[in-house]
Amino acid sequence: MTLSLRQANILIIDDFQGMRTMLREFLKSMGVTAIDTASNGKDALHQLSITRFDIVICDYNLGPGANGQQVLEEAKIKNYVGVSTVWVMVTAEKTPEMVMGAAEVRPDDYLLKPINQSLLEARLEKLIARKQSLAPIEASVKALNYAEAIAQCDHQLKAKAINPQEILRVKSDLLLAMGDYVGATALFESVLATRDVPWALTGMGKVYFHDKKYAEAKEVFQRVLRENEVYMEASDWLAKTCAIMGQHEEAQKVLLDAVKLSPNSPTRQKFLGDTAYKNGSLEVAQAAFEKTIRIGEFSPHKTPAAYTALAKVFSDQGSPIDALKTLQQSKKEFRYNTEAAIQTAAAEGVVYQKLGQADKAEAAMQEAERLIEKAAGKLGAEVAIDVADSLFKLGRKEKASGLLQEVVRNNHENAELSKSIEALFEDHGMEAEGQALIAESRGEVVTINNQGVTLAKHGDLLGGANLLRTAAEKLPHNEVILINLCGLLIGMLSKEGKSHQVASEVRELLDRVRQINPANKNYHIYTAALNRIMNGPGG
Amino acid sequence: MPDEISFNDLIASSIHDMKNSLNVQVSALEKIAVQCRDRGDAPMYDELGRVIYQSSRMSLNLVELLSLYKLGKAIYPVDMDEYAVSDVIDEALMQSRFMMEFKGITVTTDCTPDCYWYMDRDLVKGVLVNALNNAYHYTADAIHLSARLHNRWLELRVEDNGPGYPDHMLETGILGSERTVNFATGSTGLGFYFSAQVAQLHKNGKKRGTLSIENGGTLGGGCFLLMLP
Numbered sequence: 001m002t003l004s005l006r007q008a009n010i011l012i013i014d015d016f017q018g019m020r021t022m023l024r025e026f027l028k029s030m031g032v033t034a035i036d037t038a039s040n041g042k043d044a045l046h047q048l049s050i051t052r053f054d055i056v057i058c059d060y061n062l063g064p065g066a067n068g069q070q071v072l073e074e075a076k077i078k079n080y081v082g083v084s085t086v087w088v089m090v091t092a093e094k095t096p097e098m099v100m101g102a103a104e105v106r107p108d109d110y111l112l113k114p115i116n117q118s119l120l121e122a123r124l125e126k127l128i129a130r131k132q133s134l135a136p137i138e139a140s141v142k143a144l145n146y147a148e149a150i151a152q153c154d155h156q157l158k159a160k161a162i163n164p165q166e167i168l169r170v171k172s173d174l175l176l177a178m179g180d181y182v183g184a185t186a187l188f189e190s191v192l193a194t195r196d197v198p199w200a201l202t203g204m205g206k207v208y209f210h211d212k213k214y215a216e217a218k219e220v221f222q223r224v225l226r227e228n229e230v231y232m233e234a235s236d237w238l239a240k241t242c243a244i245m246g247q248h249e250e251a252q253k254v255l256l257d258a259v260k261l262s263p264n265s266p267t268r269q270k271f272l273g274d275t276a277y278k279n280g281s282l283e284v285a286q287a288a289f290e291k292t293i294r295i296g297e298f299s300p301h302k303t304p305a306a307y308t309a310l311a312k313v314f315s316d317q318g319s320p321i322d323a324l325k326t327l328q329q330s331k332k333e334f335r336y337n338t339e340a341a342i343q344t345a346a347a348e349g350v351v352y353q354k355l356g357q358a359d360k361a362e363a364a365m366q367e368a369e370r371l372i373e374k375a376a377g378k379l380g381a382e383v384a385i386d387v388a389d390s391l392f393k394l395g396r397k398e399k400a401s402g403l404l405q406e407v408v409r410n411n412h413e414n415a416e417l418s419k420s421i422e423a424l425f426e427d428h429g430m431e432a433e434g435q436a437l438i439a440e441s442r443g444e445v446v447t448i449n450n451q452g453v454t455l456a457k458h459g460d461l462l463g464g465a466n467l468l469r470t471a472a473e474k475l476p477h478n479e480v481i482l483i484n485l486c487g488l489l490i491g492m493l494s495k496e497g498k499s500h501q502v503a504s505e506v507r508e509l510l511d512r513v514r515q516i517n518p519a520n521k522n523y524h525i526y527t528a529a530l531n532r533i534m535n536g537p538g539g
Numbered sequence: 540m541p542d543e544i545s546f547n548d549l550i551a552s553s554i555h556d557m558k559n560s561l562n563v564q565v566s567a568l569e570k571i572a573v574q575c576r577d578r579g580d581a582p583m584y585d586e587l588g589r590v591i592y593q594s595s596r597m598s599l600n601l602v603e604l605l606s607l608y609k610l611g612k613a614i615y616p617v618d619m620d621e622y623a624v625s626d627v628i629d630e631a632l633m634q635s636r637f638m639m640e641f642k643g644i645t646v647t648t649d650c651t652p653d654c655y656w657y658m659d660r661d662l663v664k665g666v667l668v669n670a671l672n673n674a675y676h677y678t679a680d681a682i683h684l685s686a687r688l689h690n691r692w693l694e695l696r697v698e699d700n701g702p703g704y705p706d707h708m709l710e711t712g713i714l715g716s717e718r719t720v721n722f723a724t725g726s727t728g729l730g731f732y733f734s735a736q737v738a739q740l741h742k743n744g745k746k747r748g749t750l751s752i753e754n755g756g757t758l759g760g761g762c763f764l765l766m767l768p
Contacts, residue, residue: 094616094618096614099617114559116566118636122626122629166621194691195743196744
């Protein structure tokens, strides 16, 4: 369906009555009739939650409370704006954050003040046309059908789309998300053949990073930044690369430069805080975590981890009262969040221990452990690592190791997680134990997985599947085991004929894989295969 | 202790503020001018037209000064991306439409809709508006704005049918002329300097954008030429 500007349902968000009136007059003169206005972020989000708008014109600076970027982020996360919504950010001047690649969530366009009617009209018409060309691609992405989305990109590129670079860029993101690094490399190289486009160069860096060629990745990200100082995506990746190479001081420097240019990303500030804490720069860490909390307040990136991290800094600085206050705050902010409650309780235990209040420390830890039991196996990896740190600090080594073992087993191919677990053991003077635990846990999974696959290769599909079934029961979140089990079961279905019982097992497994990693390459292939078999003849 | 505010920063923020006030003023004046025209008050309309031209020039100068200040301090967020060149041209024309109508200048363009190029949209638009302003001043009654791809360069031309650039300017080149500050004609060289900086900022491999002037072209007057790699 094609939407015309006149039929569009438009929301104007601006804190100044004068601006709202002016924009409304402009739109009326264009023939638009469905116009709503909001004067602040809260009001805007309320209206966005009840009405599906085609176009949102939002001032970046909305006075006290959330700014335009934060309203956009929250609206996106809460799904108040669909893929087809045009979001235009109005601003008096461009800041580095508004430049390509700076923010994770971007509006469709920025309009520099002063705005006149003809400019606004021209931009809106263009944006509607662009949206319409992207709509089918975005719909497939949203349905997690990446292969279809890529096919649509190719179709658009062939049909001479109005925005070829943008479509190439979307396609490259999809290829990376699907793990098609060869395809992504080819795309980046073809773009880079004519020009050093920063997104394509950064993309090459991501490929190097994935291939564990960290030195090359670092070099590429640095090159992007030499030419484009404000290309935040490259600087975030550079910091990430330095960190995985163990160059934490350098990572801190990169992040400090980045937050100077673009201070309002909670994820970046949190990363800076974690890095500075690792480096023992408590003051930098404190400032970064405080900032994370402050800017996270109106953002969907709000996380209890920032509170517990800040509490740890206070505790290390010898300010346990501030630490407890921070944790109290976290409890209030995340009242209904079990993971948050676990993190907070464990961190409280550490603070009380430092204060010499052994009974209170014990009580907090027991509460944490009770909640861990309750959340059995459902703890996110990051949370588990944070809680394990607290457990180590209180001498509960076994509990901590147990938690970490779970994380490794469920993510045995994730190099970054292994790195941070290794570092955690190292911090607590247990380098050797850590390495042994990681190697052993990883080894167990690899062995079972290989055995299962080998049995299947030799024709014993059922034997292989049963082995992996047992493994999947113990490791309900291991993406590799789950997807390989799917593969074996689909093999059985195609060899031995349709079985609704096996098919429903595969469906459940695929669903779990999708929850863990929607971009799993085989997820899409197996889903298609399963449908083909079950809809095909026979059975 | 609060951070000390440097005089330069103070100037920059003041320029920003002045620019905003001027823009409010210009759009209000344009509204009044249209009212004058509609009720047939020709003398007032002419008078306002001249005031608006001067205000627009001032506003443009302020924008250029501010951009140059930020570029100099390396805090201008250069935003390179691929754009439809015809869109950038259209937007530049929108900004000068009132003035062109006022002086009865016919503006023609030549740019295919599938012409895309890599640039900082706002900066290049600023260069075009500046070139249009210049052409406005010197043209008889026509301006031609064109874009084409040539040997992997984007060539943007703003041409007029006025008397063309004087010989000494053609000899010294565009940046030589910046030194000839002439307050009587209002020529400070700021516009050319700004445009040259913007051209330089556009790089591709070892190639950098260039700015030049010549006489002739399709309309036989002055030609302003921006080449982006």
